[in-house]
Amino acid sequence: MSTTGIKKPDTSSRRDAHAQRPLPAVTGDFYSIATTVSEDDKAILARVRAFMESEVAPIINDYWIRAAFPFELIPKMAALDITGISYSGYGCAGKTTVLDGLLAVEMARIDPSIATFFGVHSGLAMGSIYLCGSEEQKQQWLPVMRRMEKIGAFGLTEPEVGSGASGGLMTTARREGDAWVLNGQKKWIGNATFADVTVIWARDEADNQVKGFLVEKGTPGFTAEKMEDKMALRVVQNALITLKDCHVPEANRLQNARSFRDTAAVLRMTRAGVAWQAVGCAMGAYEHALAYAQKRKQFGKPIASFQLVQDLLVGMLGNITASQCMVLRLSQMQDAGVMNDEHASLAKAFCTSKCRETVGFARELLGGNGILLENQVGRFVADAEAIYSYEGTREMNTLIVGRAVTGFSAFV
Ligand SMILES: Cc1cc2nc3c(=O)[nH]c(=O)nc-3n(C[C@H](O)[C@H](O)[C@H](O)COP(=O)(O)OP(=O)(O)OC[C@H]3O[C@@H](n4cnc5c(N)ncnc54)[C@H](O)[C@@H]3O)c2cc1C
Numbered sequence: 001m002s003t004t005g006i007k008k009p010d011t012s013s014r015r016d017a018h019a020q021r022p023l024p025a026v027t028g029d030f031y032s033i034a035t036t037v038s039e040d041d042k043a044i045l046a047r048v049r050a051f052m053e054s055e056v057a058p059i060i061n062d063y064w065i066r067a068a069f070p071f072e073l074i075p076k077m078a079a080l081d082i083t084g085i086s087y088s089g090y091g092c093a094g095k096t097t098v099l100d101g102l103l104a105v106e107m108a109r110i111d112p113s114i115a116t117f118f119g120v121h122s123g124l125a126m127g128s129i130y131l132c133g134s135e136e137q138k139q140q141w142l143p144v145m146r147r148m149e150k151i152g153a154f155g156l157t158e159p160e161v162g163s164g165a166s167g168g169l170m171t172t173a174r175r176e177g178d179a180w181v182l183n184g185q186k187k188w189i190g191n192a193t194f195a196d197v198t199v200i201w202a203r204d205e206a207d208n209q210v211k212g213f214l215v216e217k218g219t220p221g222f223t224a225e226k227m228e229d230k231m232a233l234r235v236v237q238n239a240l241i242t243l244k245d246c247h248v249p250e251a252n253r254l255q256n257a258r259s260f261r262d263t264a265a266v267l268r269m270t271r272a273g274v275a276w277q278a279v280g281c282a283m284g285a286y287e288h289a290l291a292y293a294q295k296r297k298q299f300g301k302p303i304a305s306f307q308l309v310q311d312l313l314v315g316m317l318g319n320i321t322a323s324q325c326m327v328l329r330l331s332q333m334q335d336a337g338v339m340n341d342e343h344a345s346l347a348k349a350f351c352t353s354k355c356r357e358t359v360g361f362a363r364e365l366l367g368g369n370g371i372l373l374e375n376q377v378g379r380f381v382a383d384a385e386a387i388y389s390y391e392g393t394r395e396m397n398t399l400i401v402g403r404a405v406t407g408f409s410a411f412v
Helices: 012-020 039-056 060-066 073-079 097-110 112-132 135-146 260-295 307-335 341-365 367-371 377-389 394-406
Strands: 152-155 172-176 179-190 197-204 210-216 222-226 238-249
Touching: 039 073, 039 097, 060 112, 060 377, 097 112, 097 260, 097 307, 112 135, 112 152, 112 179, 112 197, 112 210, 112 260, 112 377, 152 179, 179 197, 179 210, 197 238, 210 238, 210 260, 260 307, 260 341, 260 377, 307 341, 341 367, 341 377, 341 394, 367 377
Parallel strands: 152 197, 172 197
Antiparallel strands: 172 179, 179 238, 197 210, 222 238
């Protein structure tokens, strides 16, 4: 009885019942975007999820600390039968890019480094051959790369040329009889320390156009030195490549890469994939943060019961869901053949920005524990920084969209 004489309702039994209810499942796919694909495709996604959770999650922090690559996973990834899944022919499954994107989410949700390794091989390297190779080159490389018997890398960025690659590549190619002589350096090239083939983009001295070359492992004049001390995507083996009078046969020149427009076609395709990766990275951090919030108690209650903590969680979920809807539509446009550069650029810039904000919220939610690797979220925070910058920074993608919507180019 209160001092006013009005009896207060007894809410304790309601509270107890509430406390005993099972908690909702932890999932970042709030709008069930992954259920929009066929039953066959759902089975593929489930297979990849099981692989990532059972084979990658338990070991990845150890590799991340040592900045080492888990080579033993390559045959297991090959067995998943998902490499080059959206390409047609050459043993590839000819599935949609929506499925390809959802696969990137499944990988990045557990580990963005593994998603990047796979994206470089299956997207950038195989994609260069798929889009720019001759029929003979495709027959030679795509089946073995699909089976992951040969691993690929993609060398565009240089020590002095990053965002400005379209106009300023300094690596040169000079024709000498039936061969080409490559000279220059490439920086940041993922997988290149061990790749069997690296696609090198270089400027032809004769016509000043950018051309692509398949440089095979062990080619004299090609060296790939591992880049040390990265603070993000530490499992990915990035290399500084030096090409010193590196002779490549004319047969290894990508026969249908005639200018940077062809390089850009590869980037357009893979940029969409990076936007999906950003969704996965944000989702992984969110799911760890939600599970943590349900368990961690302060002031005698799970922190998930505090309004400000729920605000963080819902902010994260909104970011993820908006990004998912965007990339789903983007890939539908890609599958319909109507996706342009600016569509991919908008998604890449938006989703990676939202990913960066989301992983920051997740870190905040974990308090001090958020910077301990054992709680997983810190790895996503670091890795989001690399995803944010590679395959076109936010600024470059913004300029691409800005040009498309205004009709004025603001590129310098
Ligand atoms: C982990 C990782 C993996 C990578 N893997 C690969 C790979 O496998 N293959 C490959 O070829 N490359 C790879 N890259 C390179 C990546 O694509 C470049 O880092 C990216 O394109 C940006 O180039 P940059 O780092 O040289 O930055 P810069 O071009 O030097 O840019 C520095 C800053 O200036 C801004 N800026 C530049 N120009 C303009 C402008 N005109 N207007 C406004 N702002 C501008 C940029 O947005 C950025 O903020 C990788 C990078 C990382 C970090």
